[in-house]
Amino acid sequence: MAKATPKRPWGEGIQDRGEQYELKRQVVLRTAARIYTQRGFHETTLTDIAEALNISKPTLYYYFRSKDEILFECHRLGIEAITDGETPMPPPGEGTARERLHEFLRRYVRMVVDDFGTCLVMTGANALGPENRAEVVGGRRQIDGMLRGILEEGARDGTIVCDDIMLTSMFIFGAMNWIPHWFHREGEINVDTLSVRLVAFVDRALLSAPQ
Amino acid sequence: MAKATPKRPWGEGIQDRGEQYELKRQVVLRTAARIYTQRGFHETTLTDIAEALNISKPTLYYYFRSKDEILFECHRLGIEAITDGETPMPPPGEGTARERLHEFLRRYVRMVVDDFGTCLVMTGANALGPENRAEVVGGRRQIDGMLRGILEEGARDGTIVCDDIMLTSMFIFGAMNWIPHWFHREGEINVDTLSVRLVAFVDRALLSAPQ
DNA sequence: TGGTTGTTCGACCCGTGGGTCGAATCGCGA
DNA sequence: TCGCGATTCGACCCACGGGTCGAACAACCA
CATH class of the missing domain: 1.10.10.60 (Homeodomain-like)
Known part of the structure; x- marks a missing residue:
């Protein structure tokens, strides 16, 4: 002892x-x-x-x-989880846009359910000082761009159908960013189910003919 | 003068x-x-x-x-905009569930874009004292119930297809609750377009066969 | 024109919480 | 065992912001 x-x-x-x-x-x-x-x-x-x-x-x-620095580091870690995860996002051209979309959604859900991702999504960046805020906003803009890029690509290669890429991407981010507001890791639903259902939801919204 | x-x-x-x-x-x-x-x-x-x-x-x-009271009143007005709007929600049984879903979504988008609705959705209720918070949470729960009710009804009458009502309703609320984070009334997109697109997005996700 | 009620504000109180300082303690290398 | 840097904390500082008080001012009625 x-x-x-x-x-x-x-x-x-x-x-x-x-x-x-x-x-x-x-x-x-x-x-x-x-x-x-x-x-x-x-x-x-x-x-x-x-x-x-x-x-x-x-x-x-x-x-x-x-x-502030503490919050900033949290946000940075949240953003990094997506922008440079250990397995990098497959580059445009590899697989169909639809497949890359699914991969992006799965990764984003995983991120948003983690402590840092949750923190990133739930605490506004407006608490940060100007220089830190700028960096966080930049990171989020980059992530926005990823999804929009995939949607554009999908519209081109025909694996995705949607009227308005900007609005559609915002609806999708909304559905995902809201997750921390109601999801609890200890609850009945597990992350995989959540992820699968989210992908299915978005998939239907983007792939099927209207009506 | x-x-x-x-x-x-x-x-x-x-x-x-x-x-x-x-x-x-x-x-x-x-x-x-x-x-x-x-x-x-x-x-x-x-x-x-x-x-x-x-x-x-x-x-x-x-x-x-x-x-606190100021915030509480803002939240109350936001909730009222949905639960007892001037034109009441058509009661269950009147029209198909799908139609009632559209009406609910349109109304919710209108609410969320208004000052009080935006405030309700963006400022967490945890700032309020216990009794006020309880009332706000109750109101939100009631609104949650409305959507879930419509989805259940739709699953029964066959006008809506979805795997998991709870998750689906959360995805939908997410897409709508996130609107205030990026939408600005003075921007290029107007509320009607937004509303139409949101309804179309959800509609596709709920009505089409998977794959 | 005076009194009474409704409305507004300058000045103040005080608890809270981010941030600092200097001293105490730890732990390793010699 | 000594000594020195790394680490930790008790006690303090002070700006900020929610909330209060009493006095001034406005408006309406007689």
């Missing part, structure tokens, strides 16, 4: 200093993302986050420069 | 006392709804609202008991 549990809330592991530092940053971010999502950014106090981690407020400032 | 403009920001009119009072309340609410929507509830200060109206903060307290 000598040095058994050093009582540190971070969890154990003998990684070297810098590694520990990065690890702890991640833990803070995950926790913060969850609380931001539940209570909202401005309703969340740094003390809330600190208490959830069993640490003190100043300790947070050892890892992050400000409350 | 005698008593031309009394410099009151409220606008003129010689209505009697109580009528004036109600009118001014409405003006406050519309303004507040707009600012809450733009900046978010917690990011909005009462001074912001007061300045937008050219009045002082204490004057707001002459018309409302608290910042």
